[in-house]
Amino acid sequence: MRPPYRDFCDWFEAEDVARIQRKAQQAEAFFRTTGITFNVYGADDADERLIPFDVVPRIIAASEWRRLSRGIEQRVRALNAFLHDIYHRQEILRAGRVPVELIARNEAFLPMMMGMDPPGGVYTHISGIDIVRTGANEFYVLEDNARTPSGVSYMLENRETMLQMFPELFAKIDICEVSDYPLNLLKSLAACAPPACGGTPTVAVLTPGIHNSAYFEHSFLADQMGAELVEGHDLRVGAGRVAMRTTRGYTPIDVLYRRVDDDFLDPLNFRPDSMLGVPGIWDVYRAGGITIANAPGTGIADDKALYSYMPDIIEFYTGEKALLPNVPTWRCSDPEHLREVLDKLPELVVKEVHGSGGYGMLVGPAASKKDIAAFRKKLEANPGNYIAQPTLSLSTVPIFTKAGLAPRHVDLRPFVLMSPQGIRITPGGLTRVAMTKGSLVVNSSQGGGTKDTWVLED
Amino acid sequence: MLGKTAGSLFWMARYLERSENNARLIDAGFRIALTRSSTAQAEWRSVLVTAGQDQLFRDAHGEDYSSSRVVDFMLRDPANPSSILSVVKHARDNARTARTYLTREVWEAVNTSWMTLCADLKRQVREDDLPDTLTAIRQQSAQVRGAFAGTMLRNDGYNFARLGTFLERADNTARILDVKYYLLLPSVAHIGTSIDNVQWETILRSVSAHRAYRWLYGAEISALKIAEFLILYRQLPRSLAFCCDKMNSNLGWLHRSYDEEPEAARMASSMCRDRLSRPIQAIFDAGLHEYITEFLSANAALARQIERDFRFVE
Numbered sequence: 001m002r003p004p005y006r007d008f009c010d011w012f013e014a015e016d017v018a019r020i021q022r023k024a025q026q027a028e029a030f031f032r033t034t035g036i037t038f039n040v041y042g043a044d045d046a047d048e049r050l051i052p053f054d055v056v057p058r059i060i061a062a063s064e065w066r067r068l069s070r071g072i073e074q075r076v077r078a079l080n081a082f083l084h085d086i087y088h089r090q091e092i093l094r095a096g097r098v099p100v101e102l103i104a105r106n107e108a109f110l111p112m113m114m115g116m117d118p119p120g121g122v123y124t125h126i127s128g129i130d131i132v133r134t135g136a137n138e139f140y141v142l143e144d145n146a147r148t149p150s151g152v153s154y155m156l157e158n159r160e161t162m163l164q165m166f167p168e169l170f171a172k173i174d175i176c177e178v179s180d181y182p183l184n185l186l187k188s189l190a191a192c193a194p195p196a197c198g199g200t201p202t203v204a205v206l207t208p209g210i211h212n213s214a215y216f217e218h219s220f221l222a223d224q225m226g227a228e229l230v231e232g233h234d235l236r237v238g239a240g241r242v243a244m245r246t247t248r249g250y251t252p253i254d255v256l257y258r259r260v261d262d263d264f265l266d267p268l269n270f271r272p273d274s275m276l277g278v279p280g281i282w283d284v285y286r287a288g289g290i291t292i293a294n295a296p297g298t299g300i301a302d303d304k305a306l307y308s309y310m311p312d313i314i315e316f317y318t319g320e321k322a323l324l325p326n327v328p329t330w331r332c333s334d335p336e337h338l339r340e341v342l343d344k345l346p347e348l349v350v351k352e353v354h355g356s357g358g359y360g361m362l363v364g365p366a367a368s369k370k371d372i373a374a375f376r377k378k379l380e381a382n383p384g385n386y387i388a389q390p391t392l393s394l395s396t397v398p399i400f401t402k403a404g405l406a407p408r409h410v411d412l413r414p415f416v417l418m419s420p421q422g423i424r425i426t427p428g429g430l431t432r433v434a435m436t437k438g439s440l441v442v443n444s445s446q447g448g449g450t451k452d453t454w455v456l457e458d
Numbered sequence: 459m460l461g462k463t464a465g466s467l468f469w470m471a472r473y474l475e476r477s478e479n480n481a482r483l484i485d486a487g488f489r490i491a492l493t494r495s496s497t498a499q500a501e502w503r504s505v506l507v508t509a510g511q512d513q514l515f516r517d518a519h520g521e522d523y524s525s526s527r528v529v530d531f532m533l534r535d536p537a538n539p540s541s542i543l544s545v546v547k548h549a550r551d552n553a554r555t556a557r558t559y560l561t562r563e564v565w566e567a568v569n570t571s572w573m574t575l576c577a578d579l580k581r582q583v584r585e586d587d588l589p590d591t592l593t594a595i596r597q598q599s600a601q602v603r604g605a606f607a608g609t610m611l612r613n614d615g616y617n618f619a620r621l622g623t624f625l626e627r628a629d630n631t632a633r634i635l636d637v638k639y640y641l642l643l644p645s646v647a648h649i650g651t652s653i654d655n656v657q658w659e660t661i662l663r664s665v666s667a668h669r670a671y672r673w674l675y676g677a678e679i680s681a682l683k684i685a686e687f688l689i690l691y692r693q694l695p696r697s698l699a700f701c702c703d704k705m706n707s708n709l710g711w712l713h714r715s716y717d718e719e720p721e722a723a724r725m726a727s728s729m730c731r732d733r734l735s736r737p738i739q740a741i742f743d744a745g746l747h748e749y750i751t752e753f754l755s756a757n758a759a760l761a762r763q764i765e766r767d768f769r770f771v772e
Contacts, residue, residue, distance in 0.1 A: 032573065033566045035554070210554045219557040229558050233772060234462050245461045247614060247768040248716055 052449030071324030081317035110297030120192040125293035153217035174457035176427035182224030191419040201254040237280035428453035465770030466556035471622030473549035499523040571598035628701035686738035720767035
């Protein structure tokens with residue numbers, strides 16, 4: 001048992017297991033009535049599912065968190081510096097630290113952003129850094145999420161649920177608050193208001209609509225911030241501003257927290273068939289009429305092909321070594337790397353460069369021979385589309401099962417806010433847990449669950 | 459607030475009201491079908507006509523107006539956009555769209571009502587379970603209303619939802635009158651055939667007012683009185699006059715709060731003034747059927763005007 005768990009364990013051992021079980025069932029009913037559900041793409045019955053919730057919190061000591069958050073802050077600063085550079089002078093390419101073709105031929109690179117200065121100089125207003133732990137003091141960054149990271153509503157609702165179920169725990173143990181996230185998000189977004197804004201900035205959340213898998217989160221955040229939740233058809237461009245259709249006419253929006261991908265933002269400037277965006281928003285953005293958060297084109301920073309360069313990127317812009325290491329990564333585009341990967345395929349995790357959500361990946365140790373053979377063909381046909389990583393011996397944390405506590409693999413996604421006023425990281429983040437014994441896949445679309453994450457106060 | 463959100467609140471309330479009204483229509487139809495097997499098919503047909511679902515039903519099932527067919531169609535047929543299951547789903551979708559304007563209590567009540575309904579209507583409802591199912595539907599709807607009354611801010615969103623409720627309700631009461639008006643024609647009464655007991659009870663049951671009528675008018679059953687009750691009686695929450703008064707006051711609120719008079723407010727106040735401030739005899743003299751037809755189209759025009767005035771859609 002790790003020391004931070006001591007108080008919790010004392011409590012747990014004195015508790016009646018049946019009571020906890022009952023509470024766990026109540027939690028499920030609570031999630032369902034609240035509508036904290038998500039839609040699974042590609043499922044036959046496109047119905048709404050619950051993300052399994054585990055009642056045992058994941059607990060992080062104050063000292064561990066301080067170390068982690070320093071590393072995260074460094075990383076997010078570097079990501080922003082990289083984005084600014086890559087869309088301006090491209091010093092890092094001139095210095096030869098990142099290969100030019102990785103940027104030039106990358107779909108996530110948005111040439112239209114060249115020379116553009118986003119309001120406040122911020123690119124990634126909201127980012128999520130996925131972290132795994134392999135030992136007492138070993139943390140790795142698994143992935144950066146610089147586009148529209150999701151899951152923060154689960155972080156907040158998990159805490160809320162725990163508070164409702166086990167209030168006595170919170171009286172006994174000093175745990176860092178997370179509930180001020182929405183307010184900080186609002187402040188952070190408002191601090192990035194565009195030049196055209198006169199007075200208190202109007203913030204709105206742009207959602208693809210109620211059928212989107214993360215709609216609950218979109219409405220939750222809008223509600224918690226007291227911001228309007230808009231869809232493309234609520235908006236129009238006029239007089240150099242983007243305005244939303246209210247019951248009393250059109251009102252300009254200053255900051256748009258969009259939960260819509262770049263491609264769909266503006267049918268006039270990006271994908272012409274998009275029904276989700278706002279025709280002409282791009283021109284308003286360029287002219288300083290609106291802030292788009294995150295900025296378009298941030299995808300180049302969290303591209304999986306670029307991930308392996310992150311230690312160099314951090315060093316290049318901060319002059320420091322990366323505080324949090326990367327997971328060693330083979331780039332399959334490199335013939336030598338590819339050969340190595342093909343040799344060791346059954347031991348590795350192979351991911352699509354542009355994929356997300358755990359779709360289209362191979363977890364070697366868990367896959368059948370047939371799966372591996374099929375994947376080998378895909379990999380050989382299009383090696384540039386893949387990266388590979390060793391299967392880490394991920395640390396486990398306890399979950400509550402019918403048979404008592406049992407170990408399961410987890411990862412952690414802390415949420416990071418950035419504004420001209422600085423970087424703010426909510427203590428903890430979203431802990432995702434592989435609910436199946438031995439499984440390493442924590443994605444909700446693949447049956448992963450979540451649990452509350454505690455950072456202890458000193 | 460967003461025009462779309464206002465529209466979603468308006469439609470959420472309309473759909474919730476519609477599900478409750480349809481449950482009541484099924485209930486009334488079921489009763490009369492039980493007691494009058496000879497005319498059961500005709501009764502079911504008139505229920506479908508009142509609910510505006512007759513054409514759809516015939517397209518799917520032809521002329522077979524058997525109880526089980528009609529009830530199943532009205533309760534849970536996914537191909538029927540007005541089935542209670544479809545309507546509650548629409549209500550929930552609108553509530554999700556307007557989620558940021560609803561209190562947690564209201565959203566949870568709407569969501570629970572949808573979940574309960576999905577569970578209850580998973581399979582065809584057996585005839586002996588029907589009364590319980592219909593009661594459950596009405597209870598769910600009462601819970602939503604209770605959460606709404608108890609927790610919502612009295613702001614513009616509230617008023618849009620209330621407008622939806624009363625507009626739908628007025629439409630429903632008027633449709634009941636429209637389908638059954640021939641039973642209320644004075645000529646029938648004049649000839650001396652007193653209005654059919656079971657029939658008038660069905661009408662009153664469809665608006666949950668059979669007891670209220672008794673309290674108010676005693677044992678005297680007359681076509682004129684029933685029409686007066688349903689059209690002009692301002693204390694009956696399902697009468698046309700009550701609904702119009704409410705819409706008038708909701709629109710009045712929006713007028714004051716928005717500082718400009720919406721066209722819809724003028725229309726609602728003229729509906730109250732011109733259509734609901736004359737004695738019932740005058741309405742009969744001018745023709746009950748024409749009166750109801752005109753009311754229905756004025757009500758529909760009001761709905762369109764509200765949608766325009768408050769920019770529900772582009």
